[in-house]
Amino acid sequence: MNKVAIYPGSFDPFTNGHINIIERGVKVFNTVIVAVAHHVSKKTTFTLQERVEIIREIFPNSSEVKVDYFEGLLVDYARKIGTNIVLRGMRTVSDFEYEFQMALANKTLYSELETVFMVTESAYSHISSSLIKEIITLGGSAKEMIPEIVEQKLREKLLKKQEA
Numbered sequence: 001m002n003k004v005a006i007y008p009g010s011f012d013p014f015t016n017g018h019i020n021i022i023e024r025g026v027k028v029f030n031t032v033i034v035a036v037a038h039h040v041s042k043k044t045t046f047t048l049q050e051r052v053e054i055i056r057e058i059f060p061n062s063s064e065v066k067v068d069y070f071e072g073l074l075v076d077y078a079r080k081i082g083t084n085i086v087l088r089g090m091r092t093v094s095d096f097e098y099e100f101q102m103a104l105a106n107k108t109l110y111s112e113l114e115t116v117f118m119v120t121e122s123a124y125s126h127i128s129s130s131l132i133k134e135i136i137t138l139g140g141s142a143k144e145m146i147p148e149i150v151e152q153k154l155r156e157k158l159l160k161k162q163e164a
């Protein structure tokens, strides 16, 4: 059976932790669709288009990994794509509370939807998008935690803002 999983997220920015989930995800599912969320009310560092472009540079289109975006409810996007599998990563107990609530809410909205959690590998457990932004803003290097292109673009974005 062709199993397609949606891996939704803000990816602001995309990190090695996200990459690890995708690389492990394609070993379980035939296709992982990385779905970048467009948040109308949440201010992001990178625009939707920038986030999609960065991920597409790292994962050029293939039958295993596709990069897309969505606006509105995840369940509506899942129905549109024609799959009922959502892949999410889990790092900490605090992730669990939020993820649990989201999974139950999505299940209420779309009873066929199954959220599958992949536990982080310990090498990535401390990596979060907000921590990375803080490191770069304070002049540090996050090169062990993010792809080079992300570090470069983040530096341009965050340090230019500081100078302005």
Ligand code: ADP
Residues within 6 Å of the ligand: 008, 009, 010, 011, 012, 015, 016, 017, 018, 021, 087, 088, 089, 090, 091, 095, 119, 120, 121, 124, 125, 126, 127, 128, 129
């Ligand atoms: P969102 O705003 O939807 O939480 P994120 O971009 O922060 O989006 O994360 C997308 C998914 O990736 C979430 O399920 C999150 O728990 C998971 N994730 C983020 N960082 C890591 C990591 N270092 N290891 C494993 N999973 C992670």
